[in-house]
Every structure is written in structure tokens, then in C-alpha cells.
Amino acid sequence: MGYLTTAPLALEALLAEVSAPHCGGTCAFLGTVRDGPEDGGVTAIEYSAYDAMAEAELDRIVAETRRQWADARVAVRHRLGMVPAEDASIAIAVATPHRADAFAACRYVIEEVKKRLPVWKRELRADGTATWVDPSGHPSMVGPA
């Protein structure tokens, strides 16, 4: 437990958590709040979660990762609350004896998070509007923040 936090994410802490003498490859992934040309001036994203289920789901994802890559060491944190553009919303670190497994296991964690984690985001824009993000492609405007 303890995968969710409202504090800024510190990748160094996760790298220290997974570091081990038998692991020669470490793969880290950061997901950050994007404001690309097509994103319309996103200043921050407000993340909310079904906290208890998100913790349980991350526990399950980490356990599956360790089952599939027996020597893997896995650390994950997901940030909640207001996350400014360019800040990290998720940090994952995976260490394994060899690099191929580190890449594969890290990829597994983020892809399962995307599919299964009960977390939602509301994009806040400079013009005062806020939009619930629907990755299935149907954003719904909820008016000024």
C-alpha cells in the first residue's frame, strides 16, 4: 500500500527502492502532464481516484509483474490532486538482472495502469475551463474551474 500521493514524485527515491546487487538493468518511466499543440493550453491536471481500489489494483499489478519476472524489483507512485504541466503524474521503476526484462516489466506496469487503474483527470486550461479527460475520445466540458 502507499502507491498514491499528493506530493511531487521523486524518481531518485524509487530508483533507490529497486536497487539491488543482482539487478543489472533498471528501467524508469515518468508520465508527465502534457500541454502539446493539440491540447489547448493545459495548465494543470487535477487527478482523483477511487483510492482504496487504486491501491488494491496497483498491488495486483505489482504482484503480477513479480510473478511474470521473478527477479524483478518494482516501485510505483501515482500522484493525485493538482499536478502542474510538465510535472510527473506517475513514476515507475523496475530493476531486473538483465535489461530486456526491465524494459518489458516496466512497460507491463504502465500499460496495465492505463487499462485498470480507477483514476480520473480533469484538465484545467488557462481560459478557466476544465474538461474531464475521456481516453475513449468523448471529452465533456464542465465549465469554468
Added chain:
Amino acid sequence: MTSPAGTLGTVRVRFFARYAELAGCSEGTLTVPLPATVSDVMKHVRSAWPGASALPAQPLAALNQCHVRLDARVSDGDELAFLPPLAGG
């Protein structure tokens, strides 16, 4: 856990994010006839919280903090959550 037919059960219903806005609340309790599936409870939810009628016909659901299909069986004391499209990461 199964419940005997012809009984009533209490279910804790939870809404999140956009669905909490539509329902006008984030949680409540419902007494429903058992046996019931998630879909059955959904019908009661739509009448108990009129705003929840705007939820999609087949929303994502979680029962006791696990993803379930809408034909999953609901028991007395369960926590049933309706989840907007997931956007974690």
C-alpha cells in the same frame, strides 16, 4: 458470498469524477431485492438518483474494489462503484 432468494440486501453505491457530478453525490446506500446483478442494481440506482440516469447504459463497474462485468452477482453488504472511463497514468 451468496444471498438467499427473496431477501433484501443493502448495497453501498459509489460514484466518482464525472459520474459523481451527474449523480449529485459521491455515495449512498440502496436496499435492493436479492438475488441481483450489477445491472439490476443499476436500474435502482437510476431511479434513486435521477442524475444517474445520464450514466451510460453499460458503465464500468467495480464490486468490492475489483472490476466486474455487469452480470456479476451482488450480495448484501457489497460496495458497488460506477467508474467513468479510466484515465490514470
